[in-house]
Amino acid sequence: MFEALKGAAGLAGLMKDLPRIKAKMEHVRQELERLEVDGSSGGGAVRVVATGKLRIKSISIDQPLMQGLLESSGAEDTDVAARLIAEGVNDALEKAQEAAARAIQEAASDLDLPIPPSAITGLLS
Secondary structure (H helix, E strand, C coil): CHHHHHHHHHHHHHHHCHHHHHHHHHHHHHHHHHCEEEEEEHHHCEEEEEECCCCEEEEEECHHHHHHHHHCCCHHHHHHHHHHHHHHHHHHHHHHHHHHHHHHHHHHHHCCCCCCHHHHHHHHC
C-alpha cells in the first residue's frame, strides 16, 4: 500500500517539474542540432561529418581516391569506394549516437531522472 503512495508522490513531483524537464530537453535537442562529429575510413581517405541528430552533413573523399575512381572502370574499385563511404558514414553516426547518449544521460542526471542507458536509444529515434 505504501509503495503505491510513494509512486503517486513521485509522479506528482515529476508533474510539478515538467516545465523544467521540457526546457532542459529542448536545450539538449538544440545542442544536438549544433553538435558535429567526424567519422572516417580508409585511413582518412573518406571523411564524414554527422550531427548529433544523426544526420549526415558532409562527405569528403580524398583526391587520390577520387582520381583513382575516375580513371578506373572496374566494378571492384567502385565496390571498394562504396565500402569506404559506408564505413565512414557508420563511423560518424556511431560517434554522433554516443555523443547524443552522453548529452541525454547528463541532462537526465541534472534533472535527477532515473533514465536507464537502454532507454537512451529510444530517445534518439
